[in-house]
Amino acid sequence: EEKNLAEKGGFLQVEDVDLRELCELVGTPAYVYSSTAIVDAYRSFEDAFGRNRIAICFAVKANSNLSILSLLRSLGSGMDIVSGGELARALSAGVPGERIVFSGVGKTAAEIRQALDARIHQFNVESAAELQLIAALAAERKVRAPVSLRVNPDVDALTHAKISTGRKGDKFGIAMEDVARLYADAAADARLDPVGLAVHIGSQITELSPYQSAYSRLRGLVGELRAAGLPIRRLDLGGGLGISYGGNTSAPSLAAYADIVCRTVGDLGLELTIEPGRRIVGEAGVLVTEVLTVKHGEDADIVIIDAGMNDLARPALYGAVHPVSLLVGRPGLKRPCRIFGPVCESADFFGCYADLPPLMQGDRLVLHAAGAYGASMASNYNTRPLAPEVLVKGDSYAVVRRRQSIADMLVLEKDAGWFAASGR
């Protein structure tokens, strides 16, 4: 439950800040986050593991806002990054290189160089070719690159197909049967420092059994490597823990997850890292939006809001449904409605809702659990500006990203010059 989103006197607040006031200030659509909720979610990971210390590397892709990264850094969090851009964000938020792990299936030479220069904790390597590229670039930089091999454990995470990453045939990770050989190659290569193994099986995972399978396979591999006399000191267990988006999905217990970790890989004497994203920021954020138009239908109204798939892509991409409530509650009859964004695509659809009163133009709505993969996946489609982000703490707030202006959007395309190509 979003305990930092309270209904007081019929309207919604984030912590002690009235969302109506924020709407007047920054307009809609707007993302609003509770810093207390983020801190609490981070602490609940720490608490779940208790004395069995584990390193937490927040998955920057879930929410890349510099102020949120910096808040997490102040709690001691490291970062899991997947691009040079995310690396720059983590560094800019003050995260030391030694707390940064670099995941991702398509790292470019430029990004690898950038990460070597930042002296990151480790590269989670996804293929033999990537391993060779990192070795060559490390030699060029005269450093030894810390590498861990990302294993594809061939486990079904039992989540949406578009966010499942650990099955055979998925583009991610190194096949189980190739890991030991590749690890031995890395160990024999003076340019590489093989530090361990990594795994990440998917996202919005609500059943814990896939973790049990994946981590058991990882354990098997560790045994294999050790039997071959190969050095190993770390395991990166990935992210993926789900949250509740209302309905009948419930978030798996962190204590039960920690228990699986301890039972499967806890006794191997290895440094453990996890890479949670959604579970830390998802429930800490809402997207506030205004109703632009209502078309009355026979069974249900068609409601057009001022937030679209460019602001929150999850419904259009995955059929995800975010719970919706009125910013200022209204008692009375409910009326089924279908909520759409303003973008020129039928996919710009947020879902069917049965528990709202008849909606009217000007009503403000709150889309819940929008703190993860909301702002970070936003685009400029239909030349719609990126929505602002507001961080709340107690009774204060900070606009941690201002709304993009139209000039901001056009500037990259101004003043194009024409040149004669060399003709090669």
Ligand code: LLP
């Ligand atoms: N580590 C790696 C290597 C990842 O690829 C991801 C997410 C995470 C950690 C963090 O996973 P989390 O704890 O947030 O589930 N856009 C989709 C989710 C894509 C997740 C991609 N990888 C969505 O909106 O549902």
